């Protein structure tokens with residue numbers, strides 16, 4: 376998105392990514408049905424950002440849920456509001472959106488350089504990359520880092536960039552997981568079938584000795 380905005384403003388963009396192709400996690404996100412935003416009223420939507428609300432407000436005012444849907448439509452991707460109020464592409468998939476987006480970026484002149492793992496800066500301020508052909512350095516006027524968090528490392532988001540910034544004296548908010556695992560006293564029968572399964576769309580409560588989970592939109596179904 377940064378490449379698109381800057382390219383539209385007339386900046387020449389070279390985009391580097393460590394992986395053989397871009398947007399791998401974006402594609403993974405589309406596997407179970409890609410939820411791109413929510414249709415709820417703006418104030419309620421904003422409240423989801425908790426203490427980050429004030430910082431995110433001007434950003435959402437400039438590019439909020441409606442603008443996002445219009446942007447997708449501009450790529451030929453229609454969206455719909457599901458029964459939960461969440462917004463999805465009509466076919467629920469990420470791949471057609473990513474394909475159309477990359478095509479447009481290339482047409483607009485964005486140059487993609489894959490298999491370029493950024494490794495920090497040289498003493499004279501050049502960017503250092505590791506490529507299949509070995510190490511290389513590149514000189515740029517400005518750089519935008521959009522390196523993701525540290526989950527699903529096999530899709531490229533390793534978080535290995537954190538020490539590179541710290542070494543330059545740039546403070547980085549420590550990365551934290553937003554999901555967690557927990558142990559449950561299941562029987563061998565149940566555990567051998569279901570241990571490790573992701574549980575989503577649930578409300579969890581922990582009373583100090585016991586976790587109970589209730590499925591969203593299904594208050595009658597309680598699992599302990």
Ligand SMILES: Cc1cc2nc3c(=O)[nH]c(=O)nc-3n(C[C@H](O)[C@H](O)[C@H](O)COP(=O)(O)OP(=O)(O)OC[C@H]3O[C@@H](n4cnc5c(N)ncnc54)[C@H](O)[C@@H]3O)c2cc1C
Nearest residue numbers: 392393394400401404409410491492493522523524531532
């Ligand atoms: C299973 C799953 C389902 C999801 N479902 C949804 C959903 O329905 N809706 C939704 O909005 N979100 C969903 N998400 C979350 C969404 O995928 C992420 O929020 C999003 O991908 C984050 O984008 P990003 O550009 O910040 O980082 P990333 O997508 O992680 O991209 C970071 C990029 O930086 C590259 N990179 C990292 N380090 C370097 C380096 N040193 N040098 C060069 N390149 C580097 C990586 O290769 C990667 O391509 C889901 C995620 C998962 C895993």
